[in-house]
Amino acid sequence: MTAVFYENLTRKIGEKKVNNIREIKVGIAGAGGLGSNCAVNLVRVGFEKLKIIDFDMVEAANLDRQFYFADQIGMYKVEALRQNLLRINPAVQIEIEVKKIVQSMAPVLFADCRVVAECLDSAESKSMLVAELLPLDKFIVAVSGLGGYGLSDNIKVHPVKENLIMIGDLQSDVTLRPALSPRVNITAAKQADTILEYVCRCT
Numbered sequence: 001m002t003a004v005f006y007e008n009l010t011r012k013i014g015e016k017k018v019n020n021i022r023e024i025k026v027g028i029a030g031a032g033g034l035g036s037n038c039a040v041n042l043v044r045v046g047f048e049k050l051k052i053i054d055f056d057m058v059e060a061a062n063l064d065r066q067f068y069f070a071d072q073i074g075m076y077k078v079e080a081l082r083q084n085l086l087r088i089n090p091a092v093q094i095e096i097e098v099k100k101i102v103q104s105m106a107p108v109l110f111a112d113c114r115v116v117a118e119c120l121d122s123a124e125s126k127s128m129l130v131a132e133l134l135p136l137d138k139f140i141v142a143v144s145g146l147g148g149y150g151l152s153d154n155i156k157v158h159p160v161k162e163n164l165i166m167i168g169d170l171q172s173d174v175t176l177r178p179a180l181s182p183r184v185n186i187t188a189a190k191q192a193d194t195i196l197e198y199v200c201r202c203t
Contacts, residue, residue, distance in 0.1 A: 027113030
């Protein structure tokens with residue numbers, strides 16, 4: 001199955017790009033709606049080395065937008081997500097940490113990741129992570145504005161710096177317009193696509 005999986009990808013984008021995708025390690029900060037769905041998209045395009053960090057457990061309320069299932073309620077999200085990703089591609093190497101990402105530890109936790117997807121919940125946590133990782137010359141794909149429904153064309157890719165991309169409408173506040181599955185999935189897919197584009201350019 002794994003051989004066929006990579007043969008199919010190679011036909012679509014070429015051997016050199018697939019090899020590069022398989023070698024680059026991607027960090028995912030947060031395993032909620034963004035992180036779980038971003039991870040799924042990354043694995044489906046051949047990323048094999050992921051580091052996923054989150055401290056939460058799967059709850060019933062997560063199932064409306066996160067890549068988990070009813071029988072996983074009560075599991076740590078990172079453990080459940082690893083289980084689900086391995087069902088897509090058994091070859092993936094997924095390192096997980098059940099930890100809250102705090103300022104002092106952020107650079108250490110993602111030290112060996114060339115790319116980091118910021119998938120945290122609060123604006124404060126998002127800003128902290130970007131501020132800590134930006135000087136380390138990692139490629140960071142962050143999110144701002146994905147709440148509510150409709151107007152999905154407003155979710156755009158915004159280059160901020162050479163190594164920082166922001167995705168979202170840059171306006172919607174999830175405390176006022178709760179995050180729902182369609183816009184969460186669109187944003188997570190754009191994160192994964194931006195990472196894929198970056199890695200393919202590196203070949």
